[in-house]
Amino acid sequence: MDINKLKADIISYSKTIGIDKIGFTTADPFTELKSRLIRQQELGYQSGFEEPDVEKRTNPAMLLQEAASIISIALAYPSKMKIRVENKKGERRGIFCRASWGLDYHHVLKDRLQKLEEFILSKVPNARLKSMVDTGELSDRAVAVRAGIGWSGKNCAVITPEFGSYVYIGEMMTTIPFPPDTPIEEQCGTCTKCLDACPTGALVQGGQINAKRCISFLTQTKDLIPDEFRDKIGNRIYGCDSCQTACPHNKGKDFHFHSELEPDPEIAKPLLKPILHLSNREFKLTFGKVAGSWRGKKPIQRNAMIALAHFKDETAIADLTSILENEINPVAKGTAAWALGKIGGETAFEALKKAKHRETDPVVIQEIEKGLDFME
Numbered sequence: 504m505d506i507n508k509l510k511a512d513i514i515s516y517s518k519t520i521g522i523d524k525i526g527f528t529t530a531d532p533f534t535e536l537k538s539r540l541i542r543q544q545e546l547g548y549q550s551g552f553e554e555p556d557v558e559k560r561t562n563p564a565m566l567l568q569e570a571a572s573i574i575s576i577a578l579a580y581p582s583k584m585k586i587r588v589e590n591k592k593g594e595r596r597g598i599f600c601r602a603s604w605g606l607d608y609h610h611v612l613k614d615r616l617q618k619l620e621e622f623i624l625s626k627v628p629n630a631r632l633k634s635m636v637d638t639g640e641l642s643d644r645a646v647a648v649r650a651g652i653g654w655s656g657k658n659c660a661v662i663t664p665e666f667g668s669y670v671y672i673g674e675m676m677t678t679i680p681f682p683p684d685t686p687i688e689e690q691c692g693t694c695t696k697c698l699d700a701c702p703t704g705a706l707v708q709g710g711q712i713n714a715k716r717c718i719s720f721l722t723q724t725k726d727l728i729p730d731e732f733r734d735k736i737g738n739r740i741y742g743c744d745s746c747q748t749a750c751p752h753n754k755g756k757d758f759h760f761h762s763e764l765e766p767d768p769e770i771a772k773p774l775l776k777p778i779l780h781l782s783n784r785e786f787k788l789t790f791g792k793v794a795g796s797w798r799g800k801k802p803i804q805r806n807a808m809i810a811l812a813h814f815k816d817e818t819a820i821a822d823l824t825s826i827l828e829n830e831i832n833p834v835a836k837g838t839a840a841w842a843l844g845k846i847g848g849e850t851a852f853e854a855l856k857k858a859k860h861r862e863t864d865p866v867v868i869q870e871i872e873k874g875l876d877f878m879e
């Protein structure tokens with residue numbers, strides 16, 4: 504087997520199936536990442552969504568016996584909407600982060616990786632391959648950096664010279680010893696724009712993130728959002744792009760290579776009030792195709808209430824009052840109470856006072872009291 508020819512053939516083929524960048528690295532353990540992850544765990548900076556076994560995350564041999572190489576792939580996604588939403592006076596909208604604009608990238612990347620697997624197996628039938636996207640044990644970013652896809656920015660994103668950090672990445676472990684590519688030199692230099700732009704100070708220092716302070720993580724949790732972050736979330740109902748939009752390497756980067764990654768503006772930037780009343784079925788029908796729906800409707804509804812509070816949207820008072828009166832979930836009720844307090848006014852005040860007499864859940868009562876405090 505001419506391995507250099509095979510690698511060249513794979514690169515050529517990847518371009519025909521809509522892979523925008525491809526890189527190769529060894530299956531050696533990710534030793535630097537391992538110490539970084541242990542440090543993150545010790546500091547309590549992890550989100551809890553990641554694979555807890557650091558060894559599995561950093562040692563490819565534990566995931567595929569006789570792993571010899573890893574292929575990293577990247578697909579560029581749009582940073583601007585081609586079609587704008589029609590803004591009508593008084594209608595308030597939330598925003599999903601760009602990584603959740605089109606069809607869920609897990610499906611898109613899996614499709615490309617599967618095609619690539621089929622191609623490789625047609626050339627090397629006895630090869631063993633294992634592909635992963637995001638939810639796999641390996642760190643997509645660490646693989647991409649070592650495979651020369653991009654460098655790891657101080658905002659913790661992989662930054663490619665061609666597409667900025669607006670790329671989805673996935674990888675495939677193989678038992679074929681492909682010659683590795685060279686990593687790209689880090690190009691952040693003395694820039695600190697992402698750190699300065701982060702609304703919550705989640706970027707502790709260049710390249711280190713405290714997930715528990717990061718809006719992207721917070722919008723995906725299911726609990727009440729801690730007080731100190733609620734005002735900072737703004738109208739983000741899923742994810743946060745501030746440390747990416749601030750990056751000079753993303754300036755002017757907006758690629759529309761893949762039709763399935765094009766956003767539907769009514770979904771990517773949806774009206775806030777209708778979200779509050781969606782049934783599970785309606786939520787699935789409307790938002791089920793985007794990556795941001797993976798935690799279900801409750802977190803998105805909670806975030807929509809925070810966004811309505813951010814806009815001080817008085818037309819939402821009736822909707823929020825109804826949630827406070829009729830919901831069972833204390834997170835929804837508590838957030839509605841807090842939002843009513845933020846919006847303020849006589850009607851909201853009366854609704855909170857009434858709820859205070861009726862409510863028995865201490866968590867909700869606390870939020871009602873916070874709401875009433877805003878009005879005093």
Ligand code: SF4
Nearest residue numbers: 701717718743745746
């Ligand atoms: S995603 Fe938002 S909150 Fe998280 S680090 Fe970036 S700017 Fe900060």
Ligand code: SF4
Nearest residue numbers: 656657691694697750
């Ligand atoms: S904003 Fe500056 S420091 Fe942050 S990732 Fe971009 S280049 Fe690096």
